[in-house]
Amino acid sequence: MSVSQISVFVESKPGHLGNVLEGFEAKGLSVRGFSAADTGGYGIVRFVVDKPEEALADLRERGFAVRLTKVLCVKLHDRPGELASVLNAMAEAKINVVYCYSLVSTYVVLAVNDIAAAEAALASGTLELVDDAEIAAFPCEKAL
Amino acid sequence: MGTPMPSPDKIDFSTLPIYKPDVECTSRERIRAIQLAKLIDQVNYTYDRVSWYRDRMDELHVRPSDIKTLDDVRKLPFTDKSALRETFPFGLFATSLDEIVEMHASSGTTGKPIVVGYTKEDMDVWSECIARLAQMAGVTAGDRVQMAFGYGMFTGGFGLHYGILRIGGMMIPAGAGNTERHIQMINDYGTTVLIATPSYAMHICEVGEKLGFDWAASSLQIGLFGGEPCPPGLKAEIEARMHITCTDNYGLTEVMGPGVSGECLAHRDQQHIAEDHFLWEVVDPDTGEPVPEGEMGELVLTPLDKRGIPVLRYRTHDLTRVTTEPCECGRTLARMDKVRSRSDDMLIIRGTNVFPSQVEDVIASIPRLAPQYRMIIDNESGLDRLTIEVEIHPDAFSDSFEDMNQFTQEVTAKLQSVLLLRPVVRLLEPNSLERTLGKAKHVDDRRRG
Numbered sequence: 033m034s035v036s037q038i039s040v041f042v043e044s045k046p047g048h049l050g051n052v053l054e055g056f057e058a059k060g061l062s063v064r065g066f067s068a069a070d071t072g073g074y075g076i077v078r079f080v081v082d083k084p085e086e087a088l089a090d091l092r093e094r095g096f097a098v099r100l101t102k103v104l105c106v107k108l109h110d111r112p113g114e115l116a117s118v119l120n121a122m123a124e125a126k127i128n129v130v131y132c133y134s135l136v137s138t139y140v141v142l143a144v145n146d147i148a149a150a151e152a153a154l155a156s157g158t159l160e161l162v163d164d165a166e167i168a169a170f171p172c173e174k175a176l
Numbered sequence: 177m178g179t180p181m182p183s184p185d186k187i188d189f190s191t192l193p194i195y196k197p198d199v200e201c202t203s204r205e206r207i208r209a210i211q212l213a214k215l216i217d218q219v220n221y222t223y224d225r226v227s228w229y230r231d232r233m234d235e236l237h238v239r240p241s242d243i244k245t246l247d248d249v250r251k252l253p254f255t256d257k258s259a260l261r262e263t264f265p266f267g268l269f270a271t272s273l274d275e276i277v278e279m280h281a282s283s284g285t286t287g288k289p290i291v292v293g294y295t296k297e298d299m300d301v302w303s304e305c306i307a308r309l310a311q312m313a314g315v316t317a318g319d320r321v322q323m324a325f326g327y328g329m330f331t332g333g334f335g336l337h338y339g340i341l342r343i344g345g346m347m348i349p350a351g352a353g354n355t356e357r358h359i360q361m362i363n364d365y366g367t368t369v370l371i372a373t374p375s376y377a378m379h380i381c382e383v384g385e386k387l388g389f390d391w392a393a394s395s396l397q398i399g400l401f402g403g404e405p406c407p408p409g410l411k412a413e414i415e416a417r418m419h420i421t422c423t424d425n426y427g428l429t430e431v432m433g434p435g436v437s438g439e440c441l442a443h444r445d446q447q448h449i450a451e452d453h454f455l456w457e458v459v460d461p462d463t464g465e466p467v468p469e470g471e472m473g474e475l476v477l478t479p480l481d482k483r484g485i486p487v488l489r490y491r492t493h494d495l496t497r498v499t500t501e502p503c504e505c506g507r508t509l510a511r512m513d514k515v516r517s518r519s520d521d522m523l524i525i526r527g528t529n530v531f532p533s534q535v536e537d538v539i540a541s542i543p544r545l546a547p548q549y550r551m552i553i554d555n556e557s558g559l560d561r562l563t564i565e566v567e568i569h570p571d572a573f574s575d576s577f578e579d580m581n582q583f584t585q586e587v588t589a590k591l592q593s594v595l596l597l598r599p600v601v602r603l604l605e606p607n608s609l610e611r612t613l614g615k616a617k618h619v620d621d622r623r624r625g
């Protein structure tokens with residue numbers, strides 16, 4: 033189980049992230065979570081949205097360098113030690129987490145090279161994994 | 177059906193026309209003999225008739241009888257564009273104006289234009305040179321050739337027109353502008369050859385695509401380009417989208433106009449020089465001394481049978497290299513690399529000579545980058561710094577900083593190996609650089625002091 037993530041190449045200049053978001057608004061796309069990282073010259077902004085295919089098509093059409101990637105999305109219980117237990121499970125299974133960020137504090141995106149292995153590493157716990165359908169149905173009151 | 181540019185090993189050159197095989201395919205010895213005989217005549221003709229050259233040769237104590245070998249051409253004075261300006265309009269003419277049958281002029285962006293006049297014999301040479309380069313691209317008497325250059329004082333329009341008549345092709349003199357009418361005419365008249373600047377050909381292509389015109393099914397087969405430098409990626413893109421084969425050619429108004437050299441189908445971006453009409457030299461732009469064969473330098477041209485305005489050792493300021501190896505197309509005439517930069521374009525960065533065309537070549541060779549770039553040179557920190565901005569191709573982005581950093585390092589290393597200095601490479605979003613065809617806007621030199 034995985035969710036779809038849209039990654040966009042943006043120059044580190046004022047307004048460039050805004051340009052990306054403008055189209056989302058016009059197309060009625062909801063951002064469920066995002067992370068922006070930067071090298072000083074350029075950055076990669078990663079989005080989890082309710083309609084990833086539409087977002088991808090919109091950005092492509094507007095000439096952005098974009099990519100759709102599959103990432104793991106784990107729904108944590110809201111209690112101390114929960115995030116650490118996820119990362120420990122990855123470490124024990126020798127899975128490298130390339131980057132991670134949270135959607136809301138209890139929904140954490142993990143980018144890994146082998147989604148199936150990561151999923152298996154988490155299977156023993158009580159953690160729930162999320163798919164695109166659940167992302168589309170956000171917000172999930174239960175979790176909040 | 178259109179024919180996309182075939183790879184040279186798939187072309188049967190024995191079936192392609194060669195306009196004047198007894199010259200174009202002759203031995204190097206015979207070419208040199210033709211050149212020497214004509215050079216001696218031409219120097220005598222020029223000395224006798226043009227006081228401007230007589231004065232300069234007298235100053236250098238060189239007599240026409242001193243020219244005994246082709247190397248003796250080096251004893252003659254160089255000619256710069258300024259000579260044609262100083263003598264405006266008719267000061268360098270070697271004949272009375274009664275013998276001139278056509279006049280052309282290059283647009284003077286600064287000061288007076290360059291005026292040139294052609295005798296009947298000159299027109300004959302000119303149209304033959306054009307006929308040769310048209311046949312190098314495969315044009316024959318059966319072709320219908322649509323002109324999208326402007327006619328007028330510019331040498332390109334009429335020059336190409338006369339050359340096509342010479343081989344018996346049908347000229348469709350549409351002229352510049354009105355793109356939709358051009359497409360309509362291609363469709364109505366079954367045009368097979370388009371003569372245009374590459375940027376206008378691209379425009380015709382795009383307008384056609386928007387109108388739903390099916391280029392793959394169109395009658396068009398060949399593009400003859402000229403009038404402006406053609407960036408390497410553009411020709412290939414036009415060929416792929418219009419389903420045609422494109423060549424370009426080289427020439428300058430000052431020595432004749434288009435037709436000095438033309439591209440055959442065996443070597444992309446190399447052009448056979450009409451050596452029986454033009455003696456070429458490649459010299460160091462700073463010293464004027466010859467460079468070894470095959471090395472890059474400034475092209476110097478001496479037209480060998482020009483009657484209206486003879487010109488000796490014209491400094492083109494165009495940089496190229498020339499090879500005399502025989503060509504797979506069957507021609508033995510020397511080939512010059514398509515001119516990509518002018519000696520005036522050269523930048524000196526930290527003491528190293530850098531040409532924008534070198535950057536252009538490297539960028540064009542990397543599929544993950546769009547064929548666009550900008551060079552920024554500054555010395556804010558005291559030392560010269562070269563920053564090269566490039567656009568990532570929309571499909572080439574990978575979602576990994578590690579990969580993007582590694583890619584940036586690769587681009588930097590490739591540029592460094594060609595430029596011999598390490599630039600700062602900056603990746604930009606797709607379509608963020610301004611699209612231009614000239615060289616000027618590729619370079620932003622902000623150095624002070």
Ligand SMILES: [Zn+2]
Nearest residue numbers: 440442503505
């Ligand atoms: Zn050839």
